[in-house]
Amino acid sequence: xxxxxxxxxxxxxxxxxxxxxxxxxxxxxxxxxxxxxxxxxxxxxxxxxxxxxxxxxxxxxxxxxxxxxxxxxxxxxxxxxxxxxxxxxxxxxxxxxxxxxxxxxxxxxxxxxxxxxxxxxxxxxxxxxxxxxxxxxxxxxxxxxxxxxxxxxxxxxxxxxxxxxxxxxxxxxxxxxxxxxxxxxxxxxxxxxxxxxxxxxxx
Amino acid sequence: xxxxxxxxxxxxxxxxxxxxxxxxxxxxxxxxxxxxxxxxxxxxxxxxxxxxxxxxxxxxxxxxxxxxxxxxxxxxxxxxxxx
Numbered sequence: 001x002x003x004x005x006x007x008x009x010x011x012x013x014x015x016x017x018x019x020x021x022x023x024x025x026x027x028x029x030x031x032x033x034x035x036x037x038x039x040x041x042x043x044x045x046x047x048x049x050x051x052x053x054x055x056x057x058x059x060x061x062x063x064x065x066x067x068x069x070x071x072x073x074x075x076x077x078x079x080x081x082x083x084x085x086x087x088x089x090x091x092x093x094x095x096x097x098x099x100x101x102x103x104x105x106x107x108x109x110x111x112x113x114x115x116x117x118x119x120x121x122x123x124x125x126x127x128x129x130x131x132x133x134x135x136x137x138x139x140x141x142x143x144x145x146x147x148x149x150x151x152x153x154x155x156x157x158x159x160x161x162x163x164x165x166x167x168x169x170x171x172x173x174x175x176x177x178x179x180x181x182x183x184x185x186x187x188x189x190x191x192x193x194x195x196x197x198x199x200x201x202x203x
Numbered sequence: 204x205x206x207x208x209x210x211x212x213x214x215x216x217x218x219x220x221x222x223x224x225x226x227x228x229x230x231x232x233x234x235x236x237x238x239x240x241x242x243x244x245x246x247x248x249x250x251x252x253x254x255x256x257x258x259x260x261x262x263x264x265x266x267x268x269x270x271x272x273x274x275x276x277x278x279x280x281x282x283x284x285x286x
Contacts, residue, residue: 022277025269038258045254049247056243 027178033185044193048200051144068141069132071202072125079121080198086114087191090184097180101170108167115160122153148201152194159187
């Protein structure tokens with residue numbers, strides 16, 4: 001699995017054999033990112049579980065609690081669509097990169113723009129909700145909303161910065177396929193975890 | 204401690220265990236009030252237990268498949284170069 005792993009073929013004549021360098025099964029960056037993503041999945045699973053229990057224990061089964069503003073389900077559905085499309089475009093950019101690296105520039109940039117739109121629109125939503133009185137301390141409802149959605153937004157910003165770095169290297173002709181795969185794996189995580197959070201928090 | 208004394212102590216412990224059973228109230232999901240809350244505890248406990256196991260199993264299967272494919276491709280390359 002490691003890039004440095006070698007195999008020594010047996011030579012019947014007793015000569016010292018030439019080591020055969022094996023290709024790594026998975027690039028080290030991708031493997032490291034997968035381990036990181038596993039820990040992140042468990043982190044979000046913990047948040048979702050805590051939210052599920054608090055929601056179930058809420059008095060009278062009323063959620064959102066009385067006096068708390070409703071979350072903008074429809075507007076966020078549009079943001080969700082933008083994020084999902086961003087993931088699809090990134091996949092297209094990966095396919096384009098395998099054919100001809102320079103042809104991946106535009107789809108990769110489009111993916112970054114769609115991701116940035118998602119974060120910007122979520123920011124606007126936060127401002128509107130804060131004005132309506134939903135804060136981190138107003139209730140468990142507000143606390144969980146800002147904690148879960150805010151944590152996801154932080155991940156999205158980190159992934160967009162990583163995608164921007166990849167795009168910069170691509171324009172310089174220095175981006176390798178394993179670097180793109182590593183960054184893309186993180187963005188796919190950000191994209192795929194969001195529908196779960198949306199259903200859990202907004203609906 | 205003699206064997207008879209050891210047997211006597213064991214008998215007393217066994218009688219204590221068998222004669223004084225009581226429910227253990229350590230299960231958070233068993234005694235927490237409303238049905239919906241208990242169901243939430245049960246579902247999240249199952250979710251958090253099975254999720255890491257599923258991820259490890261999935262990753263192992265994926266890596267194994269990749270390793271087998273790489274091995275097969277290397278074997279075919281070696282066969283080509285030998286011929």
